[in-house]
Amino acid sequence: MSSPDVHTLTGAYALDALDEFERRQFEAHLTQCPDCAREVDELRATAARLAVAAAEQPPDSLRRRVLAQVATTRQESPAGKPVTTPILARAGGRRSDWALRLAAAAAAIAVAAAVVLGVVTVRTAAQRDFAQAELAQLRAEYQPLAQLAAAPDARGGTGTGVRGGTVFVLASHELNKAVMVASDLPTPPDGRIYQAWLIGQGQPRSVGLMQPGGSATAPPLEFGGLAGAAKIGLTVEPAGGSPQPTTTPVVLFDLPS
Amino acid sequence: MRDSVWPLRRRDEQGERGDEHRDERGEACPATAEQLMLEVAKGDQTAFERLYPLIAGAVLGVVRRVVRDPAQSEEVAQEVLVQLWRTAPRYDPARGSVLTWALTLAHRRAVDRVRHAQAAAEREDRVAAESIDRDYDEVAEAVTANLEREQVRRCLGSLTTLQRESVVLAYYGGHTYSEVAELLSSPLGTVKTRLRDGLIRLRDCLGVA
Numbered sequence: 001m002s003s004p005d006v007h008t009l010t011g012a013y014a015l016d017a018l019d020e021f022e023r024r025q026f027e028a029h030l031t032q033c034p035d036c037a038r039e040v041d042e043l044r045a046t047a048a049r050l051a052v053a054a055a056e057q058p059p060d061s062l063r064r065r066v067l068a069q070v071a072t073t074r075q076e077s078p079a080g081k082p083v084t085t086p087i088l089a090r091a092g093g094r095r096s097d098w099a100l101r102l103a104a105a106a107a108a109i110a111v112a113a114a115v116v117l118g119v120v121t122v123r124t125a126a127q128r129d130f131a132q133a134e135l136a137q138l139r140a141e142y143q144p145l146a147q148l149a150a151a152p153d154a155r156g157g158t159g160t161g162v163r164g165g166t167v168f169v170l171a172s173h174e175l176n177k178a179v180m181v182a183s184d185l186p187t188p189p190d191g192r193i194y195q196a197w198l199i200g201q202g203q204p205r206s207v208g209l210m211q212p213g214g215s216a217t218a219p220p221l222e223f224g225g226l227a228g229a230a231k232i233g234l235t236v237e238p239a240g241g242s243p244q245p246t247t248t249p250v251v252l253f254d255l256p257s
Numbered sequence: 258m259r260d261s262v263w264p265l266r267r268r269d270e271q272g273e274r275g276d277e278h279r280d281e282r283g284e285a286c287p288a289t290a291e292q293l294m295l296e297v298a299k300g301d302q303t304a305f306e307r308l309y310p311l312i313a314g315a316v317l318g319v320v321r322r323v324v325r326d327p328a329q330s331e332e333v334a335q336e337v338l339v340q341l342w343r344t345a346p347r348y349d350p351a352r353g354s355v356l357t358w359a360l361t362l363a364h365r366r367a368v369d370r371v372r373h374a375q376a377a378a379e380r381e382d383r384v385a386a387e388s389i390d391r392d393y394d395e396v397a398e399a400v401t402a403n404l405e406r407e408q409v410r411r412c413l414g415s416l417t418t419l420q421r422e423s424v425v426l427a428y429y430g431g432h433t434y435s436e437v438a439e440l441l442s443s444p445l446g447t448v449k450t451r452l453r454d455g456l457i458r459l460r461d462c463l464g465v466a
Contacts, residue, residue, distance in 0.1 A: 005446075011453030016368045017427040017434040041353050043453075046460040048353075048360040050428050051319035053409035058313045062331050066313075066338045067306060073339055075300055078346035 014043035159253030180221040195237040198229035290355035298345040316363040323367035323431035337363045412462035420455030
């Protein structure tokens with residue numbers, strides 16, 4: 001959502017008057033627009049005055065229940081995500097990287113779908129075409145991830161790159177399928193590419209090439225043939241890949257099982 | 258950015274209740290929500306008990322406006338207040354006052370509750386007819402309670418009708434702007450704009466900086 005009129009959504013956003021799709025779309029915009037963020041802060045403070053005007057005397061029973069619950073509730077650590085991540089928070093449990101990634105993928109698909117279906121107002125035919133194309137691409141890219149995530153034995157594992165970045169693998173041995181998503185891996189030198197390997201008893205087996213563009217997240221890599229594999233790794237190889245790894249892995253971790 | 262509504266309770270009342278802080282010379286002064294929050298963020302339950310009366314009334318009030326059902330409202334208010342405790346270490350003073358933060362959480366949660374709990378259609382039918390006049394009347398009725406209400410009422414009165422109705426339906430009614438547009442039979446774009454310029458006018462009138 002990059003049309004100039006997105007800025008006028010500050011009011012609706014501050015009043016929680018956007019539906020879920022638009023809310024997330026706008027939150028993404030907010031991270032890019034400091035002026036909008038400042039205006040939102042002010043308008044929220046204004047909305048808070050409307051709340052204060054509605055203040056009422058809370059019953060003592062509420063105070064007792066709150067304090068009792070507080071006494072047994074652990075506080076979150078200061079680091080980490082901002083406090084307003086409703087969808088993830090609602091999912092409960094640990095916000096692991098892969099859950100985050102899945103949620104982000106789902107959100108992206110939902111937003112694009114909303115635009116296409118006309119839930120979100122689209123100004124021009126061009127915007128609609130763009131959204132349609134984006135949706136098709138996202139669906140194609142994240143379809144395997146979504147399917148795998150639904151498998152009862154799906155397990156996720158994350159490896160950290162020696163020069164930064166993370167690699168997440170979601171695997172189902174029942175389906176004999178896995179999906180790898182890399183984010184923030186350093187861009188390989190010119191003419192080089194990342195190659196993913198399954199490593200078991202014998203020789204490492206190539207499962208595909210990954211081409212992260214800058215800090216962006218590369219499209220997920222889908223592969224099978226998990227039997228016998230214990231670890232998964234990424235090496236930097238000449239463009240086109242190598243039959244066997246020629247460099248030390250930049251990421252190496254246990255295949256989730 | 259500080260709310261000029263702060264403190265909700267008059268300072269001398271706070272003092273009597275023992276809600277006070279020592280300044281650097283060891284003299285007693287009332288603790289602000291922001292000062293208390295620093296202690297709450299370190300896990301200080303006593304500080305939370307002192308923070309509670311400063312925010313609970315407004316939290317319950319706004320949830321009640323949106324959710325309506327008293328039992329459910331208390332439930333949501335409880336969730337919000339506990340969430341405030343839980344996430345206190347992540348409170349960022351640069352983004353606004355503690356009160357604003359608490360009320361932002363409260364409104365968001367109240368809205369989530371009604372939007373998920375009730376089928377939109379069912380709600381619209383029931384709420385459409387009654388909302389606007391009643392919401393505004395309720396604000397108007399409540400004025401006598403304190404200066405804050407008086408000021409908010411006066412400033413709401415300074416908006417155009419469409420601005421006021423849009424803001425009130427969205428905030429107190431918990432409606433999305435497309436629902437508001439439908440309720441007011443106005444174009445989407447117009448309502449979107451009215452929400453923003455209405456809030457801006459309200460901000461200026463209330464002196465929110």
